[in-house]
Amino acid sequence: MAIQCVVNATRMGFKAIFIDSDETFFPRRLAQIASCDLNEVAPKITLVKPTTFQEQALAIDRLDAYLTPHVGIVVVDTVTSLYRVEIDELKEKTFGLNRELGRQLACLAQLAKTRKVAVLITSQVRSVFLEGAARVEPVGTRVLRFWSDTVLNLKPADYKNTLKVVLEKHAQRKCPVNCYASIEEAGLCDYRH
Numbered sequence: 541m542a543i544q545c546v547v548n549a550t551r552m553g554f555k556a557i558f559i560d561s562d563e564t565f566f567p568r569r570l571a572q573i574a575s576c577d578l579n580e581v582a583p584k585i586t587l588v589k590p591t592t593f594q595e596q597a598l599a600i601d602r603l604d605a606y607l608t609p610h611v612g613i614v615v616v617d618t619v620t621s622l623y624r625v626e627i628d629e630l631k632e633k634t635f636g637l638n639r640e641l642g643r644q645l646a647c648l649a650q651l652a653k654t655r656k657v658a659v660l661i662t663s664q665v666r667s668v669f670l671e672g673a674a675r676v677e678p679v680g681t682r683v684l685r686f687w688s689d690t691v692l693n694l695k696p697a698d699y700k701n702t703l704k705v706v707l708e709k710h711a712q713r714k715c716p717v718n719c720y721a722s723i724e725e726a727g728l729c730d731y732r733h
Contacts, residue, residue: 541662541694541727541728542558542564542565542615542617542660542662543558543565543569543570543573543727544573544727544728545613545615545658545660546558546585546613546615547570547573547574547581547727549612549613549658550574550580550581550584550585550612551577551581552612553612554584554610554611554612554613555584555585555586555608555610555611555612556584556585556586556611556612556613556614556615557585557586557588557603557606557607557611557613557614557615558585558586558587558588558615558617559588559590559596559599559600559614559615559616559617560587560588560589560590560617561589561590561596561616561617561618561619561621561622562617562618562621562662562664563589564617564618565587565589565617570582570585572725572726572727573726573727575726586606590622591622592622592626593622593623593625593626593637593640595622596616596619596622596623596644597640597643597644600616600644600647600648601647603647603648603651604651604655607651607655607657611657612657612658613657613658613659613660614648614651614657614658614659614660615659615660615661615662616648616659616660616661616662617660617661617662618662618663618664619641619644619645619661619662619663619680619684620641620663620664620679620680620684621664623637623640623641623679623680624664624679638680638683641680641683642683642686642687645661645683645684645686645687645688646687648661648687649687649688649689652689661684661688663679663680663684664679665679685709688709689709689710689711690707690709690710690711691707691708691709691710692705692706692707692708693705693706693708694706694721697720697731699720699731701722701723701724702720702721702722702723702731703720703721703722703723703728704718704719704720705718705719705720705721706718719731
């Protein structure tokens with residue numbers, strides 16, 4: 541979905557910044573999604589590949605300097621990946637790491653509002669066990685929900701190569717709404733029975 545959003549933005553004449561904190565940006569997938577106009581799309585994407593949570597913070601802090609009126613979207617995929625690595629290694633620094641994650645998300649929210657740029661963040665998920673039942677939720681759920689204007693939950697559906705997309709948070713919708721999407725070579729498409 542993140543690559544597809546970037547491709548769509550570049551096709552509309554914008555540039556894109558993709559912060560790949562989880563090593564999920566694959567040129568092959570970009571080529572599949574942008575198939576017919578890859579040579580026009582690819583040069584409009586700036587790829588940043590932080591390897592530590594501190595490098596991710598630096599990349600986000602420097603975004604303001606790189607945002608020109610031509611940049612239409614900033615993607616951070618996956619905003620909690622490097623955070624989670626540090627939490628696992630440095631449990632005694634959890635409070636500081638949580639505060640830093642909140643600061644990064646606040647910076648992204650501020651940029652979206654003041655610079656009028658779309659910001660898409662993705663998060664890793666984890667299993668949470670409550671009262672004998674397990675459910676899957678994003679890492680850093682509370683801080684992500686607080687700073688996000690819109691929250692989509694994508695989960696596997698009962699059909700092959702299909703996702704259930706649930707709109708969990710949106711200013712104009714108080715109740716969750718869902719639809720289904722097919723995962724195809726060209727990206728996510730409307731699900732057709």
